[in-house]
Amino acid sequence: MPAYSESNIESAINDRLNGLSMRKAAAKWxxxxxTLRSRALGNQSRAxxxxxQxxxxxxxxxxxxxxxxxxxxLGYCPTHRQVRYIVT
Incomplete structure (x- = not known):
């Protein structure tokens, strides 16, 4: 799992838009x-x-x-049937 979040990526993109270089913005956050270059171009995260899907x-x-x-x-263990029922 990466050590950065979506908010870090958004902040880095904002720094980039405010004139900070791509390399410095990526290092700062x-x-x-x-990843920063890809997301700045409009690509989505994997999730x-x-x-x-x-x-x-x-x-x-x-x-x-x-x-x-x-x-x-509560000390209960939900069954597969219960989980399926809750989801529907």
């Missing part, structure tokens, strides 16, 4: 220069590029995670 939307996935964690905190 700890982003590989190739963003494949978002439409996911079975669950981001909201449904977050809801499922919250439910599973709440079940775990």
């Amino acid at each position: 700890g982003i590989p220069e190739s 963003g590029a494949h978002r439409d 996911q079975r669950l939307s981001t909201d449904k996935e977050k809801r499922l995670v919250r439910w599973i964690l709440s079940q775990e905190s």
